[in-house]
Amino acid sequence: MPNLLKIGLVALSIIVSRPSASVAQSGTTQYKCMIQMTNYMGEKAYIAVSLMNGKGTYEKTLYVLGSDKKWYPDVKAWYKALGKKTPNLSAITGASVAGGDRSVIVLEIDNSKLNKDYKLRFESAVEDKEDHAKDLEIPLTTEGLSAKSEGTGYIRYVRFSPNSPN
Amino acid sequence: MTISVWRYSHLALAVSSFLLLTLASVTGIILAFEPISQKMQPYRVDAVSQLTLAQTLPVLKKSFAEISELSVDANQFVQIKGSDADGKNLTAFVDPQTGKSLGIPSPQSEFFQWITALHRSLFLHEAGRFFIGLTAFLLLLITISGTMLIIQRQRGVRRFFTRIVRDNFAQYYHVVLGRLSLIPIFLIALSGTYLSLARFGLVGTEKVSPNIDFDAIQAKPERKLADFAVFQNTRLADVQTLEFPFSEDVEDYYTLKLKDREITVNQITGDILSENRYPTAVLLTNLSLDLHTGRTSAIWAIILAVASGNILFFIYSGFAITWKRRANRVKKNNYSADESRFIILVGSENGSTFRFAQAIHQQLLKQGEKSFLTEFNNYTVFPKADYLIALTATYGLGDAPTNATRFMKRIEKYPQPHPVRYSVLGFGSHAYPDFCQFAFEVNQLLARQSWAVPLVDIHTVNDKSPAEFGLWAEAWSQQTNLPMPVSGELLKAPALPLETLIVTSNTKTAQPDGTFLIRLRSKHSQEVTSGDLLALYPANDHRERLYSIGVLDDELQLSVRLQPGGLGSGFLHALTPGETVHARIVSNDHFHFPKKAPVVVMIANGTGIAPFLGMISQNKHRTPCHLYGGFRYRASFDVYRDFLEESRSVQKLTDLHLAYSREGEKRYVSDLIAQDADFIGNILVTNGVIMICGSLSMQKDVIALLETICQTKTGKSVSFYQSHSQILMDCY
Numbered sequence: 092m093p094n095l096l097k098i099g100l101v102a103l104s105i106i107v108s109r110p111s112a113s114v115a116q117s118g119t120t121q122y123k124c125m126i127q128m129t130n131y132m133g134e135k136a137y138i139a140v141s142l143m144n145g146k147g148t149y150e151k152t153l154y155v156l157g158s159d160k161k162w163y164p165d166v167k168a169w170y171k172a173l174g175k176k177t178p179n180l181s182a183i184t185g186a187s188v189a190g191g192d193r194s195v196i197v198l199e200i201d202n203s204k205l206n207k208d209y210k211l212r213f214e215s216a217v218e219d220k221e222d223h224a225k226d227l228e229i230p231l232t233t234e235g236l237s238a239k240s241e242g243t244g245y246i247r248y249v250r251f252s253p254n255s256p257n
Numbered sequence: 258m259t260i261s262v263w264r265y266s267h268l269a270l271a272v273s274s275f276l277l278l279t280l281a282s283v284t285g286i287i288l289a290f291e292p293i294s295q296k297m298q299p300y301r302v303d304a305v306s307q308l309t310l311a312q313t314l315p316v317l318k319k320s321f322a323e324i325s326e327l328s329v330d331a332n333q334f335v336q337i338k339g340s341d342a343d344g345k346n347l348t349a350f351v352d353p354q355t356g357k358s359l360g361i362p363s364p365q366s367e368f369f370q371w372i373t374a375l376h377r378s379l380f381l382h383e384a385g386r387f388f389i390g391l392t393a394f395l396l397l398l399i400t401i402s403g404t405m406l407i408i409q410r411q412r413g414v415r416r417f418f419t420r421i422v423r424d425n426f427a428q429y430y431h432v433v434l435g436r437l438s439l440i441p442i443f444l445i446a447l448s449g450t451y452l453s454l455a456r457f458g459l460v461g462t463e464k465v466s467p468n469i470d471f472d473a474i475q476a477k478p479e480r481k482l483a484d485f486a487v488f489q490n491t492r493l494a495d496v497q498t499l500e501f502p503f504s505e506d507v508e509d510y511y512t513l514k515l516k517d518r519e520i521t522v523n524q525i526t527g528d529i530l531s532e533n534r535y536p537t538a539v540l541l542t543n544l545s546l547d548l549h550t551g552r553t554s555a556i557w558a559i560i561l562a563v564a565s566g567n568i569l570f571f572i573y574s575g576f577a578i579t580w581k582r583r584a585n586r587v588k589k590n591n592y593s594a595d596e597s598r599f600i601i602l603v604g605s606e607n608g609s610t611f612r613f614a615q616a617i618h619q620q621l622l623k624q625g626e627k628s629f630l631t632e633f634n635n636y637t638v639f640p641k642a643d644y645l646i647a648l649t650a651t652y653g654l655g656d657a658p659t660n661a662t663r664f665m666k667r668i669e670k671y672p673q674p675h676p677v678r679y680s681v682l683g684f685g686s687h688a689y690p691d692f693c694q695f696a697f698e699v700n701q702l703l704a705r706q707s708w709a710v711p712l713v714d715i716h717t718v719n720d721k722s723p724a725e726f727g728l729w730a731e732a733w734s735q736q737t738n739l740p741m742p743v744s745g746e747l748l749k750a751p752a753l754p755l756e757t758l759i760v761t762s763n764t765k766t767a768q769p770d771g772t773f774l775i776r777l778r779s780k781h782s783q784e785v786t787s788g789d790l791l792a793l794y795p796a797n798d799h800r801e802r803l804y805s806i807g808v809l810d811d812e813l814q815l816s817v818r819l820q821p822g823g824l825g826s827g828f829l830h831a832l833t834p835g836e837t838v839h840a841r842i843v844s845n846d847h848f849h850f851p852k853k854a855p856v857v858v859m860i861a862n863g864t865g866i867a868p869f870l871g872m873i874s875q876n877k878h879r880t881p882c883h884l885y886g887g888f889r890y891r892a893s894f895d896v897y898r899d900f901l902e903e904s905r906s907v908q909k910l911t912d913l914h915l916a917y918s919r920e921g922e923k924r925y926v927s928d929l930i931a932q933d934a935d936f937i938g939n940i941l942v943t944n945g946v947i948m949i950c951g952s953l954s955m956q957k958d959v960i961a962l963l964e965t966i967c968q969t970k971t972g973k974s975v976s977f978y979q980s981h982s983q984i985l986m987d988c989y
Contacts, residue, residue, distance in 0.1 A: 159370055191464030195503065250503060
């Protein structure tokens with residue numbers, strides 16, 4: 092019995108002492124992500140952040156910046172692949188971003204996808220302006236998530252940092 | 258002329274924009290309730306106006322795991338974005354004093370989102386935005402042209418807020434409310450236009466990225482957040498947003514956006530790294546948003562809602578005015594201008610004068626006469642015309658109404674081939690200083706035409722008074738022997754019952770020209786003033802005869818010349834003391850002795866002296882009075898001599914000038930006036946009053962003479978003094 096207790100305590104201590112906060116119990120990691128916009132003129136941009144697999148197909152919506160569903164069809168590629176099928180986006184929805192502004196969001200990414208030929212895609216759309224299906228794509232690697240990545244459309248750059256409260 | 262330019266543009270702009278304007282106003286009213294409903298939410302903390310960033314930030318940092326942005330919105334609600342203890346995205350309203358979370362902001366309601374999109378772009382994206390922007394610009398022009406119209410209506414900027422004359426409901430409230438909501442509507446239109454321009458990139462509102470010298474960034478000395486000077490000096494209320502550094506790297510910084518500038522702050526030392534003042538265009542955009550949406554003040558939002566409601570009322574009342582004006586325009590004439598015996602000319606700005614013209618026109622047609630009704634501007638040669646009736650209003654500073662502006666030229670161009678008897682009827686309101694001035698000018702103009710023969714003296718109608726219109730109708734009817742019953746629609750006042758009068762004396766004919774004086778006493782002491790008229794019905798039928806009354810010793814004195822076969826004069830001449838007469842006393846306000854004049858000049862010929870005799874007798878205040886009288890013979894004047902000499906001795910009459918046309922030097926009363934031209938000119942300059950009573954031909958001469966005197970001595974025209982009640986006339 093004492094052995095069993097010991098094993099139990101060790102097991103418990105292992106569980107408790109696992110790296111805190113950044114790795115949640117479900118096997119996902121939270122990344123703080125800053126999107127800095129260019130100084131374009133026009134309405135606020137709608138941006139969809141999606142997880143893409145190696146074949147270049149959409150797998151999951153990670154975040155949507157822009158709360159009015161009326162404009163979702165403007166984010167064309169994402170809307171066609173995921174947007175209209177995803178019923179409840181409200182938990183991963185934030186405000187749209189204006190030219191020159193920045194937005195800081197938290198992305199929750201499945202640990203199993205890291206370093207496995209997945210990509211993060213940022214698609215941006217502005218009313219009555221060109222839509223950028225691949226404004227920015229970042230390989231989902233430890234390296235990719237630590238660098239500053241330049242956008243090609245309305246996004247100037249995206250930066251990540253591990254979400255470490257306090 | 259300019260009046261019509263502003264009016265036509267006001268109308269054209271309104272017509273071209275009213276559909277979108279209606280839509281924008283209705284949605285605008287609804288949207289005004291968004292800031293109002295927001296302000297009723299309990300997220301405002303009073304301390305927000307005193308707290309500085311240096312006081313708030315440490316508190317908030319302690320309460321929340323991670324903050325990426327702090328913002329203070331137009332309602333002064335403090336909001337933070339960041340992540341909670343579990344690392345989840347977090348947005349919350351907070352109390353900046355305690356750091357407590359007050360609630361989660363709800364996204365803009367779908368209803369308001371929908372209305373906002375409709376208001377901004379009609380759901381048509383760029384094209385819709387363009388049309389809405391254009392509508393805002395048109396509204397701006399409507400406001401400007403409307404302001405010009407009010408200034409012209411009120412005769413000058415300084416009289417902008419004085420009383421408005423009430424024509425009808427739509428017109429009155431269009432102007433009254435127009436003045437009141439002028440400023441908010443102007444601001445709505447201006448800010449809306451500006452926002453559209455900014456939206457289309459026509460004003461430079463592009464953002465400038467902070468220019469930071471990263472090589473110069475210091476990591477020392479390390480200071481506490483509460484010790485950052487820039488945060489100590491910034492009140493929370495002035496903050497728009499504060500973006501927190503993305504990481505702890507020294508190259509990441511605070512970005513503080515205030516109302517007028519953007520500052521970046523070193524996150525370790527608290528030094529200011531860069532400072533950008535926003536361009537004026539950006540400040541104007543923000544100001545326009547504040548003004549256009551009412552987001553900063555619930556009171557202003559309510560004002561905006563009311564002003565938008567007013568726009569809807571203006572659309573309704575504006576079109577009501579236009580319909581009315583159109584409906585009053587000339588309809589198709591039954592007879593052509595070439596074949597008609599009666600020509601009715603109308604000068605009208607808003608159409609109300611047409612009602613009176615139509616009444617006359619219909620009356621003549623009913624009697625089988627060929628009558629032609631047209632606007633002054635259509636004046637031309639009327640080959641069969643015997644009678645001309647000119648009805649006109651006055652607009653602006655005694656100017657011609659829009660449809661009469663070309664009359665002056667046309668009358669010179671188209672002389673009538675044979676004599677036409679004319680009568681002018683002016684419409685106006687004593688609320689304006691230039692009462693019926695254009696009508697007086699038309700009258701003078703006609704008097705100068707060789708073909709024009711005066712039929713009855715010019716009459717004026719104040720505020721559409723049916724009684725005054727009736728007065729003209731009676732006089733006209735008497736001269737033409739055509740009944741001109743004024744229809745009940747116009748003449749609302751019931752015909753007064755006849756008065757019973759007893760003849761007290763009758764001089765009978767003693768003079769070579771047949772003049773006699775008759776005195777009557779009213780059975781009931783009725784209110785009567787010298788200058789009023791006595792209407793007699795000698796044959797007990799529609800035929801009415803009017804005589805000017807002089808009140809002496811509480812008796813009505815008429816001065817009458819016996820005409821061979823005259824209906825009225827024959828009837829009066831036959832009366833003997835003790836007999837009774839049935840007649841009506843007609844008040845004739847415009848020819849009463851002036852209450853305030855410093856001096857009065859009376860000009861009369863023949864029996865026209867009658868009202869003046871009464872006025873002199875009643876001149877208790879001894880107002881200086883100068884009487885100019887013209888008679889045929891010395892003996893014609895004898896009936897009045899004793900009374901006037903006596904009045905002079907008690908200073909009721911200052912002096913007396915007489916002219917005799919058929920003996921001695923054979924002079925007319927106008928010769929006396931010409932002699933005293935300087936004196937007469939001076940009378941007018943010093944606010945004195947000139948009263949003229951007698952025959953129309955005498956009036957014509959005297960007015961022509963006065964015109965010359967006025968032009969040379971005072972620089973103004975006779976019509977100016979006529980419209981300011983300084984020249985009063987009652988001739989026949």
